[in-house]
Amino acid sequence: MKLAILGAAGSGKGQNTSRIAKKYNLHHVVVGDIVKAEIRNKTEVGKIMYDFTSKGRFVPSDIVMDVLAKQLNTFPEDEGFIIDTAPLNMDQYNKMVSLVNLDAVISLEVENYNILRHRTLNRLICPSCRGVTSVTESPDEVCPYCGEKLEHRYDDNLETVNFRIAQYLRETVPVLDEFEKQGKLIRINAELSKEEVFSQICQKIDNFFAKKSLK
Numbered sequence: 001m002k003l004a005i006l007g008a009a010g011s012g013k014g015q016n017t018s019r020i021a022k023k024y025n026l027h028h029v030v031v032g033d034i035v036k037a038e039i040r041n042k043t044e045v046g047k048i049m050y051d052f053t054s055k056g057r058f059v060p061s062d063i064v065m066d067v068l069a070k071q072l073n074t075f076p077e078d079e080g081f082i083i084d085t086a087p088l089n090m091d092q093y094n095k096m097v098s099l100v101n102l103d104a105v106i107s108l109e110v111e112n113y114n115i116l117r118h119r120t121l122n123r124l125i126c127p128s129c130r131g132v133t134s135v136t137e138s139p140d141e142v143c144p145y146c147g148e149k150l151e152h153r154y155d156d157n158l159e160t161v162n163f164r165i166a167q168y169l170r171e172t173v174p175v176l177d178e179f180e181k182q183g184k185l186i187r188i189n190a191e192l193s194k195e196e197v198f199s200q201i202c203q204k205i206d207n208f209f210a211k212k213s214l215k
């Protein structure tokens with residue numbers, strides 16, 4: 001199973017990806033983490049990437065996709081993975097198609113942007129175990145997984161949320177359309193409750209691969 005997951009900030013990507021990876025026994029590949037690790041380890045490509053990020057610029061798609069492909073190539077052929085979050089734009093998509101052949105892409109869809117705004121502004125993260133929860137679920141602001149004091153992400157404010165939503169519509173939605181044309185898109189209504197969203201994902205993944213195996 002070679003999957004990618006896409007969704008706007010607040011669509012529930014982090015939590016659902018962890019659960020999907022666990023349930024289907026997949027490597028959980030976080031693109032941002034690979035980039036950060038290369039920079040931290042000061043590899044050749046890490047130094048080039050640092051040049052961009054330190055100036056507040058995006059790392060070019062071909063560099064990001066190369067390090068992603070390198071990571072995927074370390075997995076044995078019979079082991080699956082789920083990529084969180086790529087390809088984010090058509091540039092990454094065009095580079096990625098020559099490197100990775102995905103079976104399916106899961107799209108977490110929220111049409112009511114107020115839900116995205118509310119979830120993002122309500123979000124709490126754990127600096128220690130990186131668990132994600134919310135003000136509603138953890139009003140004491142203590143991590144339910146490890147007991148650490150929870151924090152808001154520094155850039156979770158209304159202005160950046162609106163910016164991320166607009167960017168998602170402009171840059172990522174065209175990527176979804178491409179996967180749709182190839183019959184690889186699994187659309188999920190991510191406005192529902194956590195448990196409803198996750199069971200919907202599992203059901204649709206199971207159906208998708210059951211149909212695929214019949215072909």
Ligand SMILES: [Zn+2]
Binds near residue numbers: 145
């Ligand atoms: Zn924690």
